Amino acid sequence: MKIVLEHLTKIFKNLDKRIKEPVIAVSDFTFEIPDGSLIGLLGPSGCGKSTTLNLISGLEEPTEGRIYFGDKDVTDLPPEKRGVGLVFQNYALYPHMTVLENIMFPLGNLRGEDRLTKEEMRDRAVHAAELVQIEGLLERRPAEMSGGQQQRVAIARALVKSPEVLLLDEPLSNLDARLRLQTREEIRRIQRATGITTIFVTHDQEEAMSISDLIVVMKDGAVHQIAKPQDVYDDPVNLFVAKFLGTPQINVFSGEIRDGKLMIGPEAVFAVSGAEDRPVTVAVRPEGFLPAADGALSCELKRVEVMGRDTSVVFSHPALDAVQGRAIVDASLTRDLEPGAVRFSLRPEKTHLFDAESGERIRCRLTRKEEEHV
Amino acid sequence: MFKKKNLKAWLYLTPALLFLAVFMIYPLLDVVVYSFEEGYNSASQSYSGVGGFNFSYVLRDPYFLQALKNTFVIVLITVPVSTGLALLVALGLNSIGPLKKMFQTIYFLPYVTNTLAVGLVFMILFKKTAYSEGLVNLLLKLFGSPGVDFIDGPWWAKILVVCIYTVWIVMPFKVLILTSALASVDETYYKAARVDGTSKPRIFFRITLPMISPMLFYLIITGFIGAFKAYSDEVALFGTDLNAAGMNTIVGYVYDMLYGDSGGYPSFAAAAALILFAIVFTITCINLLVSRKHVYY
Ligand SMILES: Nc1ncnc2c1ncn2[C@@H]1O[C@H](COP(=O)(O)OP(=O)(O)O)[C@@H](O)[C@H]1O
Ligand SMILES: [Mg+2]
Numbered sequence: 001m002k003i004v005l006e007h008l009t010k011i012f013k014n015l016d017k018r019i020k021e022p023v024i025a026v027s028d029f030t031f032e033i034p035d036g037s038l039i040g041l042l043g044p045s046g047c048g049k050s051t052t053l054n055l056i057s058g059l060e061e062p063t064e065g066r067i068y069f070g071d072k073d074v075t076d077l078p079p080e081k082r083g084v085g086l087v088f089q090n091y092a093l094y095p096h097m098t099v100l101e102n103i104m105f106p107l108g109n110l111r112g113e114d115r116l117t118k119e120e121m122r123d124r125a126v127h128a129a130e131l132v133q134i135e136g137l138l139e140r141r142p143a144e145m146s147g148g149q150q151q152r153v154a155i156a157r158a159l160v161k162s163p164e165v166l167l168l169d170e171p172l173s174n175l176d177a178r179l180r181l182q183t184r185e186e187i188r189r190i191q192r193a194t195g196i197t198t199i200f201v202t203h204d205q206e207e208a209m210s211i212s213d214l215i216v217v218m219k220d221g222a223v224h225q226i227a228k229p230q231d232v233y234d235d236p237v238n239l240f241v242a243k244f245l246g247t248p249q250i251n252v253f254s255g256e257i258r259d260g261k262l263m264i265g266p267e268a269v270f271a272v273s274g275a276e277d278r279p280v281t282v283a284v285r286p287e288g289f290l291p292a293a294d295g296a297l298s299c300e301l302k303r304v305e306v307m308g309r310d311t312s313v314v315f316s317h318p319a320l321d322a323v324q325g326r327a328i329v330d331a332s333l334t335r336d337l338e339p340g341a342v343r344f345s346l347r348p349e350k351t352h353l354f355d356a357e358s359g360e361r362i363r364c365r366l367t368r369k370e371e372e373h374v
Numbered sequence: 375m376f377k378k379k380n381l382k383a384w385l386y387l388t389p390a391l392l393f394l395a396v397f398m399i400y401p402l403l404d405v406v407v408y409s410f411e412e413g414y415n416s417a418s419q420s421y422s423g424v425g426g427f428n429f430s431y432v433l434r435d436p437y438f439l440q441a442l443k444n445t446f447v448i449v450l451i452t453v454p455v456s457t458g459l460a461l462l463v464a465l466g467l468n469s470i471g472p473l474k475k476m477f478q479t480i481y482f483l484p485y486v487t488n489t490l491a492v493g494l495v496f497m498i499l500f501k502k503t504a505y506s507e508g509l510v511n512l513l514l515k516l517f518g519s520p521g522v523d524f525i526d527g528p529w530w531a532k533i534l535v536v537c538i539y540t541v542w543i544v545m546p547f548k549v550l551i552l553t554s555a556l557a558s559v560d561e562t563y564y565k566a567a568r569v570d571g572t573s574k575p576r577i578f579f580r581i582t583l584p585m586i587s588p589m590l591f592y593l594i595i596t597g598f599i600g601a602f603k604a605y606s607d608e609v610a611l612f613g614t615d616l617n618a619a620g621m622n623t624i625v626g627y628v629y630d631m632l633y634g635d636s637g638g639y640p641s642f643a644a645a646a647a648l649i650l651f652a653i654v655f656t657i658t659c660i661n662l663l664v665s666r667k668h669v670y671y
Binding site: 057058059078079080081084085086088090092094095096105106108109157161 | 560562563565566568569570571572573576580581584585587670
């Protein structure tokens, strides 16, 4: 089922009573979520991700805007009429019930012609448990299970009513690193197996990138970019998105376009076409650095960290917005590097320019000096 | 067995254990001894024999039987009523938004009010004097009932006042405990239930009640024990001669046997006290057994 959000806005009264100003938790969110896709809602904590999920599930009413499931306007429907399954960050499994009872609980709410017998409930619960591969744990209580197992139970409980939409609020944040990796594959598998339209919330960019069909990047209630994971990474619309995605973080320099050249400090690193002279912020992905004797950018190399196939080159530069930056470079190219002066040439496709004030992306063409000569 | 660490722990516990031994265990054993000493004379501190006579005397004493009946009625009425009402009030308090704090305070006021002041209020409400009928009787008359003397009248009227008084006294604490128990139930359980379309009653019985069951159970057990030990409330309402008022309780009976007008019979007092102990012990065991099945920890 496709989900359409139209100018969705949610304004809260401030929880802190001393502050009169309302909190805009979600602001003018418009998006059509394709049927059967897995959407990653990504943003720092407090940016309105949970609120967006709550609006879609019906737990919160929007201040403005409409929500459609398929062609049906569900904005005014209560949660139980929408057919959504919701998995909470802390799982919210009822601790006094066994796994089976937990999974069966939503089925017990069905009334009228939907009403199920005990056997039917059990069958469907077992089926849901099989889907998430916890059929061996049905008689356990939540406290007797690991975080990952609890997570699966929560997903089974959300799926047992065969909802058309599955919403997951930070499903992995309570798991340890290894389990997180495993569970996110699992979520992807379950989503593929059921074909259910799924939105999952995370503040971890790697998580979002690894399993989503589309990523929605939010900040302060506003949607900044909606695109495929690779596109968000390769083609960020603003500095916030560029900085939020990617580990190690993108390296940010302050620079300037002067006479058609991109200047970082005194050095001209690229020729620029399609943008007028102005101060800019230059962001370079770690993999955009190439050590080269005739490289355009000279930095101070601090140390080289070995990571296996690649190395992480830690450097400093006066125009850098942080104490140090990081470049990821093939190990064969860093063998001879010593702490001290080092020159990099930059890859244009890994370098993005942003307005120095607003942080908006400046679209232009960058070319290396040496390429110009050819 | 006794590792160094253990030894240290026992050392720390010693003062408390000594205290308990002197002020709890010794008197308790003494009570048991007293209860089997027949024909004890407190003046000469001598007794004529050993046996179960004290128990059979007490169990046949009409005053004791009256006290037993009163105590049981008080227990069976006030524990469920006060716990149930407290739960209702706590649920109400928990669901109101803006004035919650204020109402919480109001409901807690009786707890910090002097019992004598509460007794006085009950007098004004219920007592018939030469000058006044009592507020409740005035109300009853409005509805055409002849009214009844609640303090010196029939047994049912008096026990009714006792029960209302007891409920009034014990409720604030229960309300306090239950409001905090309800408030500590994680909000997301309710959200999860709402998304699943769970009805209000089902939420209450399948989620809220099990979640607060440890607290509820604690209140029921302590409520039972407290109600079995009822005495001061009755005195506040009917004065110290409870036998005459027909309002005595088991603890009151024990006290009378020791110090009352019929006092000076520590053996009978000890026997009555042990009977009370047996009753409370049995009921608490039953409570614990029931809780195993129904309380989730
Ligand atoms: N019920 C509420 N009342 C007032 N403010 C709220 C409420 N729920 C969330 N907020 C505020 O809305 C903003 C977004 O919250 P949330 O959606 O929970 O963020 P996220 O899930 O992305 O961390 C936060 O500033 C938060 O304080
Ligand atoms: Mg959140």
